[in-house]
Amino acid sequence: MVSHSANEHNNLPATVAGTFTMAEDLTVTRMGYGAMQLAGPNVFGPPADRDAAVAVLREAIELGITHIDTSDFYGPHVTNQIITEALHPYPDDLRIVTKVGWLRDAEGGWPQALAPEQLRQAVYDNLNHLGLDALDVVNLRVGGFDSPTPGSIAEPFTVLAQLQQEGLIKHLGVSNVTAEQIAEAQAIAPIVCVQNLYNLAHRVDDDLIDSLAAQGIAYVPYFPLGGFSPLQSDKLEVVATRLNATPMAVALAWLLQRSPNILLIPGTSSVAHLHDNIAAAALTLSEDDLTELNSVAS
Numbered sequence: 001m002v003s004h005s006a007n008e009h010n011n012l013p014a015t016v017a018g019t020f021t022m023a024e025d026l027t028v029t030r031m032g033y034g035a036m037q038l039a040g041p042n043v044f045g046p047p048a049d050r051d052a053a054v055a056v057l058r059e060a061i062e063l064g065i066t067h068i069d070t071s072d073f074y075g076p077h078v079t080n081q082i083i084t085e086a087l088h089p090y091p092d093d094l095r096i097v098t099k100v101g102w103l104r105d106a107e108g109g110w111p112q113a114l115a116p117e118q119l120r121q122a123v124y125d126n127l128n129h130l131g132l133d134a135l136d137v138v139n140l141r142v143g144g145f146d147s148p149t150p151g152s153i154a155e156p157f158t159v160l161a162q163l164q165q166e167g168l169i170k171h172l173g174v175s176n177v178t179a180e181q182i183a184e185a186q187a188i189a190p191i192v193c194v195q196n197l198y199n200l201a202h203r204v205d206d207d208l209i210d211s212l213a214a215q216g217i218a219y220v221p222y223f224p225l226g227g228f229s230p231l232q233s234d235k236l237e238v239v240a241t242r243l244n245a246t247p248m249a250v251a252l253a254w255l256l257q258r259s260p261n262i263l264l265i266p267g268t269s270s271v272a273h274l275h276d277n278i279a280a281a282a283l284t285l286s287e288d289d290l291t292e293l294n295s296v297a298s
Contacts, residue, residue, distance in 0.1 A: 018030045018031075018256075018281065019066075020218055020260070020261060020263055022137075022171065022192035022193060022216075022217070022218050023171055023192050025170070026095060026136065026137070026170070026171055026192060027066075027093075027095075028066050028067035028095050028263065029064060029065050029066045029067050030067075030256060030262070030263050030264065030281070031065060031067075031256075031264050031277075031278055031280070031281045032065055032066075032067030032068065032069060032220075032263055032264060032265040033057075033060045033065050033067070033068050033069070033265060033266070033267065033274070034068075034069045034070075034222075034265035034266060034267035035057075035068060035069060035070040035074065035079040035080075035082075035083060035267060036069075036070075036071075036074050036079065036267050037267040037268055037269045038053040038056070038057070038074070038078065038079045038082050038083075038267075038269055039074050039075040039078040039079050040075070040078070042108055043074050043075070044075065044104065044108040045075065045078065046075070046078055047078070047082075047269060049269075050082065052269060052270075052271075053082050053086075053269055054082060054085055054086040055271055056268065056269055056270065056271055056274055057082065057083060057086035057087055058086050058087070059271050059274055060274060061087060061091060061094065063274070063275075063278055065278075066091075066093045066094050066095060067095055067097065067263065067265070068083065068094065068095075068096050068097070069097045069098075069099075069220070069265040070083060070096060070097070070098050070130075071098050071099045071100070071102075071126075071141075072098065072100075072122060072125045072126045072129055073099075073100075073102050073103055073104050073110075073113075073122075075104070076103070076104040077125070077129050080098075080126060080129035080130050081129050083096070083130060084129065084130055084131045088130075088131045095136045095137070096130060096132070096135070096136055096137075097136060097137040097138075097139065097173070097193070097220075098126045098130070098135055098137070098138055098139070099138065099139035099140070099141045099173075099175055099195070100113070100119055100122035100123060100126070100138060100139075100140065100141065100160070101113060101114055101119070101122075101139075101140050101141035101142055101156065101175075102141055103118070103122075110145075112142075114142065114155075114156040116155075116156075116159045119140075119156055119159045119160060119163075120159065120163065123135065123138060123160075123163050123168055123169065124168075126138070127168065134167060134168055134169065134170055135168065135169050135170065136170050136171065137169075137170065137171045137172070137173055137192060137193060138160055138163075138169045138171075138172060138173070139172075139173040139174060139175040139193065139195055140153065140156055140157050140160055140172070140173070140174050140175065140185070141175040141176060141195075142156070142174070142175070142176055142177060142181070143175075143176035143177065144176070146197050146223070147176070147197070148176050148177050148178045148181065148196070150178060150180075150181075151181075152181075152184065153174070153177065153181045153184060153185060154184055154185075154188060157172075157174070157184070157185045157188050157189070158188055160172055160189075161188050161189040164189060171190075171191075171192045171193075172185075172189055172190070172191050172192065173191050173192055173193035173194060173195065173218075174191055174194055174195075175194070175195035175196065175222075176195070176196060176197070177194065177196065179207075179208050179211070182194060182208075182212075191217060192217060192218060193217060193218040193219070193220055193263070194208070194212060194217060194218070194219050194220070195220040195221075195222055196208070196219070196221065196222070197221065197222055197223050198219070198221035198222075198223075198224070198255075199221060199223060199224045199225065199226065199227065199228075199251065199255070200228075200232075200236070200251050200254050200255070200293060200296050200297065201227055201228050201229070201232050201296055201297060202223075202227055202297075203297045205219070209258070209259050209261070209262065210259065212261055213259050213260065213261040216261070217261065218261050218262075218263050219259065219261050219262050219263070220262075220263045220264075220265055221255060221262065221264070222265070224251065224252060224255055224264060224266060225248055225251050225252070225266070228296075232296045233247065235292065235293070235295065235296050236250060236251060236293070236296060238292070239285075239289050239292055239293055242289075243283065243285075243289070245279070245280075245283055246276060248276065248277070248280070249276060249277075249279050249280040249283055250280070250283065250285070250289075250293070251280075252264055252266060252277060252280035252281075253280045253281070253283040253284070253285055254285060254290070254293050256280070256281060257284075257285055257290065264277075264280075
């Protein structure tokens with residue numbers, strides 16, 4: 001369900017006061033923050049400026065964001081350690097969502113890590129580096145970088161469901177999956193969110209988003225601002241110029257208006273860029289704007 005009023009978040013700025021309730025104990029601002037860019041180049045190693053990374057996280061909380069997305073394989077370990085340094089002990093209303101299913105090797109590669117012992121260790125690592133006794137949400141990340149890989153996810157998802165039963169995970173989600181894989185996961189345990197590639201130009205999941213919305217399940221698009229062709233970028237620029245906004249803000253605003261179950265987690269290592277991202281939540285697109293933007297889809 002979606003709450004358009006601040007409710008218990010009465011102190012939130014209007015730009016992030018819209019919330020989505022994924023479960024009785026899991027309400028987050030629809031405009032969240034993705035921590036991936038807090039690590040070094042190519043999401044590997046430490047950042048060039050750790051103090052700046054800490055500052056971005058603290059500013060996100062000051063601006064009212066209650067949803068941070070991360071993973072212990074970012075860095076690896078780097079982003080979770082920075083989150084802990086910046087924000088622990090955490091605000092009561094902050095919800096941290098993490099993911100497992102990949103590792104980082106010594107060369108900076110992203111090998112899959114879906115074996116039961118790997119998943120269990122990944123959960124322990126997230127708990128340890130975030131300083132938590134239980135994780136709010138853990139997403140099972142499968143598939144490739146930019147598209148799902150068909151096949152059963154029952155074995156790895158069952159491992160996470162067992163860890164949930166042990167009290168180490170409060171809620172489960174899935175990432176980079178097909179509708180069939182979502183249904184397979186739901187037959188094992190409830191899910192509260194799906195993270196897939198989706199943006200204004202890449203809309204393969206249109207039907208899936210609507211189906212999830214009807215079930216009260218959040219949809220969290222990753223790569224929300226990438227993959228636009230020059231022609232698509234030109235169309236986006238026209239609308240942005242008319243609204244006196246940045247193309248990035250328009251693309252994010254389109255996602256927020258696309259469906260009430262869409263949650264955004266744009267990432268940045270810059271406080272100024274963070275403010276630009278959050279400004280998108282206050283941008284209202286007209287029907288003409290939406291019609292023009294919808295023509296961008298590839």
